[in-house]
Amino acid sequence: MSIRVTVWNEGVHETTEPEIAAIYPDGIHGAIAEGLGEMLGEDATIRTATLADPEHGLTDEVLADTDVLTWWGHIAHDQVSDEVVARVRRHVLSGMGLLVLHSGHFSKIFIELMGTTCSLAWRNDAERELVWTVKPGHPIAQGVDQPIVIAQQEMYGEHFDIPDPDETVFISNFEGGEVFRSGVTFTRGRGRIFYFSPGDQEYPVYFHPQIRRVLANATRWAAPVVERSLPDVTNPDARTWTA
Amino acid sequence: MSIRVTVWNEGVHETTEPEIAAIYPDGIHGAIAEGLGEMLGEDATIRTATLADPEHGLTDEVLADTDVLTWWGHIAHDQVSDEVVARVRRHVLSGMGLLVLHSGHFSKIFIELMGTTCSLAWRNDAERELVWTVKPGHPIAQGVDQPIVIAQQEMYGEHFDIPDPDETVFISNFEGGEVFRSGVTFTRGRGRIFYFSPGDQEYPVYFHPQIRRVLANATRWAAPVVERSLPDVTNPDARTWTA
Amino acid sequence: MSIRVTVWNEGVHETTEPEIAAIYPDGIHGAIAEGLGEMLGEDATIRTATLADPEHGLTDEVLADTDVLTWWGHIAHDQVSDEVVARVRRHVLSGMGLLVLHSGHFSKIFIELMGTTCSLAWRNDAERELVWTVKPGHPIAQGVDQPIVIAQQEMYGEHFDIPDPDETVFISNFEGGEVFRSGVTFTRGRGRIFYFSPGDQEYPVYFHPQIRRVLANATRWAAPVVERSLPDVTNPDARTWTA
Amino acid sequence: MSIRVTVWNEGVHETTEPEIAAIYPDGIHGAIAEGLGEMLGEDATIRTATLADPEHGLTDEVLADTDVLTWWGHIAHDQVSDEVVARVRRHVLSGMGLLVLHSGHFSKIFIELMGTTCSLAWRNDAERELVWTVKPGHPIAQGVDQPIVIAQQEMYGEHFDIPDPDETVFISNFEGGEVFRSGVTFTRGRGRIFYFSPGDQEYPVYFHPQIRRVLANATRWAAPVVERSLPDVTNPDARTWTA
Numbered sequence: 001m002s003i004r005v006t007v008w009n010e011g012v013h014e015t016t017e018p019e020i021a022a023i024y025p026d027g028i029h030g031a032i033a034e035g036l037g038e039m040l041g042e043d044a045t046i047r048t049a050t051l052a053d054p055e056h057g058l059t060d061e062v063l064a065d066t067d068v069l070t071w072w073g074h075i076a077h078d079q080v081s082d083e084v085v086a087r088v089r090r091h092v093l094s095g096m097g098l099l100v101l102h103s104g105h106f107s108k109i110f111i112e113l114m115g116t117t118c119s120l121a122w123r124n125d126a127e128r129e130l131v132w133t134v135k136p137g138h139p140i141a142q143g144v145d146q147p148i149v150i151a152q153q154e155m156y157g158e159h160f161d162i163p164d165p166d167e168t169v170f171i172s173n174f175e176g177g178e179v180f181r182s183g184v185t186f187t188r189g190r191g192r193i194f195y196f197s198p199g200d201q202e203y204p205v206y207f208h209p210q211i212r213r214v215l216a217n218a219t220r221w222a223a224p225v226v227e228r229s230l231p232d233v234t235n236p237d238a239r240t241w242t243a
Numbered sequence: 244m245s246i247r248v249t250v251w252n253e254g255v256h257e258t259t260e261p262e263i264a265a266i267y268p269d270g271i272h273g274a275i276a277e278g279l280g281e282m283l284g285e286d287a288t289i290r291t292a293t294l295a296d297p298e299h300g301l302t303d304e305v306l307a308d309t310d311v312l313t314w315w316g317h318i319a320h321d322q323v324s325d326e327v328v329a330r331v332r333r334h335v336l337s338g339m340g341l342l343v344l345h346s347g348h349f350s351k352i353f354i355e356l357m358g359t360t361c362s363l364a365w366r367n368d369a370e371r372e373l374v375w376t377v378k379p380g381h382p383i384a385q386g387v388d389q390p391i392v393i394a395q396q397e398m399y400g401e402h403f404d405i406p407d408p409d410e411t412v413f414i415s416n417f418e419g420g421e422v423f424r425s426g427v428t429f430t431r432g433r434g435r436i437f438y439f440s441p442g443d444q445e446y447p448v449y450f451h452p453q454i455r456r457v458l459a460n461a462t463r464w465a466a467p468v469v470e471r472s473l474p475d476v477t478n479p480d481a482r483t484w485t486a
Numbered sequence: 487m488s489i490r491v492t493v494w495n496e497g498v499h500e501t502t503e504p505e506i507a508a509i510y511p512d513g514i515h516g517a518i519a520e521g522l523g524e525m526l527g528e529d530a531t532i533r534t535a536t537l538a539d540p541e542h543g544l545t546d547e548v549l550a551d552t553d554v555l556t557w558w559g560h561i562a563h564d565q566v567s568d569e570v571v572a573r574v575r576r577h578v579l580s581g582m583g584l585l586v587l588h589s590g591h592f593s594k595i596f597i598e599l600m601g602t603t604c605s606l607a608w609r610n611d612a613e614r615e616l617v618w619t620v621k622p623g624h625p626i627a628q629g630v631d632q633p634i635v636i637a638q639q640e641m642y643g644e645h646f647d648i649p650d651p652d653e654t655v656f657i658s659n660f661e662g663g664e665v666f667r668s669g670v671t672f673t674r675g676r677g678r679i680f681y682f683s684p685g686d687q688e689y690p691v692y693f694h695p696q697i698r699r700v701l702a703n704a705t706r707w708a709a710p711v712v713e714r715s716l717p718d719v720t721n722p723d724a725r726t727w728t729a
Numbered sequence: 730m731s732i733r734v735t736v737w738n739e740g741v742h743e744t745t746e747p748e749i750a751a752i753y754p755d756g757i758h759g760a761i762a763e764g765l766g767e768m769l770g771e772d773a774t775i776r777t778a779t780l781a782d783p784e785h786g787l788t789d790e791v792l793a794d795t796d797v798l799t800w801w802g803h804i805a806h807d808q809v810s811d812e813v814v815a816r817v818r819r820h821v822l823s824g825m826g827l828l829v830l831h832s833g834h835f836s837k838i839f840i841e842l843m844g845t846t847c848s849l850a851w852r853n854d855a856e857r858e859l860v861w862t863v864k865p866g867h868p869i870a871q872g873v874d875q876p877i878v879i880a881q882q883e884m885y886g887e888h889f890d891i892p893d894p895d896e897t898v899f900i901s902n903f904e905g906g907e908v909f910r911s912g913v914t915f916t917r918g919r920g921r922i923f924y925f926s927p928g929d930q931e932y933p934v935y936f937h938p939q940i941r942r943v944l945a946n947a948t949r950w951a952a953p954v955v956e957r958s959l960p961d962v963t964n965p966d967a968r969t970w971t972a
Contacts, residue, residue: 093359093360093404095623112355112358113358114358115355115356115357115358115431116336116431116432116474117336117432117473117474117475119474119475119476120476121476121477121478121479122476122477122478123478123479123480128727128906130727130906130907130908132886132887132888132907132908133887133888134887134888134889134908134910135673135893136676136712136717136888137581137673137675137676137677137678137710137711137712138712139711139712141712142711142712143712146888147727147906149727157479157861158861158862158863158900159474159861159862159863159865159875160863161336161432161474163406163429163430163431164409164430164864164896164897166407166652166653167652167893168893168897171887171900171908171910172908173902173903173906173907173908174902177484177857177859177876177902178479178859178861178902179859179861179863179900179901179902179908181863181900186406187406187407187621187623188358188359188406189359189360189404189623190622190623191623192623224623225623225625225628226622226623226624226625226627226628226629230360231359231360231362231402231404231622232360232362233362233363233364233365234364234365235364235365235366236364236366236400236421237366241420241614241616241633241635338866371663371970373663373664373665373970375643375644375645375664375665376644376645377644377645377646377665377667378650378916379645379919379955379960380824380916380918380919380920380921380953380954380955381955382954382955384955385954385955386955389645390663390970392970400618401618401619401620401657402618402619402620402622402632403620407621407653407654409895409896410650410895411650411654414644414657414665414667415665416659416660416663416664416665417659420614420616420633420659421616421618421659422616422618422620422657422658422659422665424620424657430864430866432866433865433866434866435866467866468866468867468868468871469865469866469867469868469870469871469872474865484857484859484876484878575844579845579846579890598841598844599844600844601818601841601842601843601844601917602822602917602918602960603822603918603959603960603961605960605961605962606962607962607963607964607965608962608963608964609964609965609966643965645960647822647918647960649892649915649916649917650895650916652893663970664965672892673892673893674844674845674892675845675846675890716846717845717846717848717888717890718846718848719848719849719850719851720850720851721850721851721852722850722852722886722907723852727906
């Protein structure tokens with residue numbers, strides 16, 4: 001059974017800045033979708049959606065038809081409608097998987113699901129990032145180099161203000177001296193969430209074969225395994241549990 | 244150094260329902276404050292605040308002067324102003340401790356800090372609740388009976404839709420057959436949060452010496468140990484880390 | 487690709503006590519193997535092994551050919567050879583999955599992997615056990631009743647002296663008033679471990695369709711997803727990480 | 730009430746290698762004890778013990794009189810008697826705090842309490858280590874620089890084969906490109922354990938004021954808050970829980 005993936009991207013940098021468009025000619029969503037298609041083949045059915053689409057391309061129908069949603073945003077977080085954010089949250093808590101990427105740490109949906117500020121340290125200086133696996137038996141680390149070497153990246157550093165993750169899968173080292181919990185998992189409601197920091201509009205990170213592998217692994221991992229349903233209050237009759 | 248505690252209560256049941264006022268003549272906040280005073284003595288300075296107070300008694304000045312805030316609410320969650328909720332959240336993330344009690348699981352502040360629905364199963368049938376310690380070395384379990392016996396309580400049962408807690412300290416057994424993770428800790432930002440379910444307006448649970456002990460232990464545990472400051476973005480100069 | 491399962495059982499009760507043999511005519515291992523076969527079909531290849539077999543049936547060859555090992559023991563823990571325990575531990579840390587069942591909490595292998603006493607409270611009084619799911623999105627909870635009702639069981643209660651689990655999937659309620667973290671996961675090295683308490687030689691628990699479902703789900707979950715290899719010390723050359 | 734600390738050190742490098750003795754003239758234990766005394770003052774009563782002492786200085790009487798034990802070992806792990814290790818383990822599970830330092834990751838006591846290989850990557854090349862706080866509200870991070878800068882250190886890198894920690898407080902960056910979970914907490918039985926990696930016989934790390942602060946904070950954090958008692962099996966009478 002094919003995993004239904006929706007790759008979401010705000011898509012602003014690529015349409016307004018020629019130097020970013022040169023790096024991501026099909027948009028960041030195009031590069032991510034291409035990578036997932038390459039890695040997952042017939043195991044996934046992939047569509048894309050962007051901020052400019054009606055309802056940002058994330059209607060209730062689309063979300064109900066999505067097993068895993070990936071989210072990239074940066075300069076337009078505040079243009080995402082609160083209604084769409086509430087809808088995405090409801091689907092995640094019901095069981096839809098969510099991959100939050102890079103600057104998506106400051107998206108409304110991530111902050112609402114985490115409850116914290118999600119702030120961090122950053123520096124854009126084309127530094128080398130080494131992504132180390134710290135949980136080698138984890139499905140998301142399957143077939144991943146130790147370490148993944150990214151020649152140039154924006155630095156994201158600690159303190160990263162998130163709740164303690166369920167699992168820390170990757171930790172990054174930056175040339176300038178910082179560290180970052182770059183691959184972390186959370187469960188919220190019935191949904192699985194993976195935050196993965198490598199990936200910036202100014203560097204071709206989403207074409208890196210190892211980054212593509214991580215995103216493909218994470219897509220498989222985040223796909224729901226139980227029936228989707230929003231957790232809700234119940235008021236059971238007393239003492240009805242019988243064999 | 245005395246722990247500065249603010250005991251918050253919506254205070255609606257006690258002022259509108261005589262049978263509840265009979266159980267909690269000084270309000271639920273009065274019973275909680277009395278218990279903390281009895282257990283903590285000079286180690287704590289305790290004030291109370293309720294929904295009816297201007298700004299619900301939770302101005303920025305009060306919160307800045309509060310080490311640990313306790314929160315009880317039930318039928319008036321939606322009357323708590325969003326501005327006050329945002330303010331409390333900011334103080335928690337900066338390091339103020341928060342104790343969320345019983346039906347406070349559905350308060351705006353708890354849902355915002357958790358990110359989930361915080362829904363659960365319930366039944367009001369005066370059942371016996373046994374509160375079992377599952378982490379006996381934890382400071383909140385210090386001097387607590389194994390189990391705490393509460394003769395009559397509202398049942399709260401699983402599934403309780405919260406993020407995986409940092410620590411599960413107590414799990415309850417209900418006569419009717421349910422279980423509930425009744426004492427759980429979370430860290431959000433620099434703040435420590437303890438959710439504790441025993442305590443309902445229809446039962447005199449907050450007069451129970453063992454429940455008072457747990458709340459006193461939790462108050463000590465949640466008091467901040469590092470300087471309060473809201474996590475924020477930083478943009479450090481490159482390569483400045485020198486010995 | 488078929489999951490290779492080895493169902494291990496000390497097999498002493500069934501061969502020395504007629505009343506136990508009447509409950510489990512093919513041994514506890516026989517009942518477990520039958521249940522896994524029924525649930526997993528061609529997705530699993532199942533063999534059994536017992537204490538009485540040469541090297542307890544757990545040679546290096548068998549373990550290397552095993553994706554998931556299930557372990558049931560009770561009165562003969564001390565008859566399991568230390569060499570076999572060391573061997574099993576090495577395979578678990580290398581990535582082999584391990585399901586520890588019921589009284590296996592006191593097996594040498596579980597204690598060695600946990601580091602704690604693994605002690606608990608118990609009472610054999612044919613009480614009703616209700617097994618509640620507290621992490622409904624987890625693969626091991628897939629298709630499982632809320633709650634599972636076991637008409638008669640030995641009681642296992644808190645405090646259960648284990649390290650904080652990675653995940654708590656199930657918590658049980660016992661008629662007599664206790665609770666127990668009855669389904670918990672751990673990662674050790676590259677291996678996934680699931681402890682599941684329902685199942686006693688005096689009650690036909692391993693014929694219960696819901697218990698069989700949990701064991702089948704856990705088998706799928708514990709099967710290794712990355713190449714097996716024992717974590718070891720490395721001494722990398724300095725600064726060799728290049729793109 | 731004063732915290733009773735026993736600083737344990739194998740004490741072999743300092744007595745056999747003049748260049749190490751020059752760095753640590755009073756032994757590594759001497760430097761650690763001095764630092765704790767400086768930071769904790771009258772809040773702690775500190776003694777030291779070494780491998781060469783009868784029973785390694787760790788009799789039952791000494792351990793019963795110890796709130797927190799710190800452990801440094803490297804080349805003589807296998808000379809520590811199994812009986813002493815079993816004794817220390819029993820005291821930790823009963824509630825004694827344990828600080829395992831640097832190469833102590835390969836001590837018998839740490840491996841027994843963790844259950845894993847505790848292996849890691851290493852390189853001795855006098856690299857700069859930056860120790861980043863990732864849980865700033867934690868008591869062990871109180872008053873600690875962000876980051877701690879250690880001019881020269883042995884590199885310890887991932888993958889560090891330990892169970893998922895209860896809390897990750899510090900993560901280190903090494904000049905050569907590695908990262909390491911350098912400050913992590915565990916609970917085992919009633920005991921609190923803190924592993925802290927900075928500190929090597931070839932570098933004067935235990936004289937670093939910030940490292941001393943961490944060790945002092947960790948000592949306060951690890952001191953038991955509940956009565957010491959080894960978790961044990963109980964067999965309670967049925968249905969005896971009454972109010």
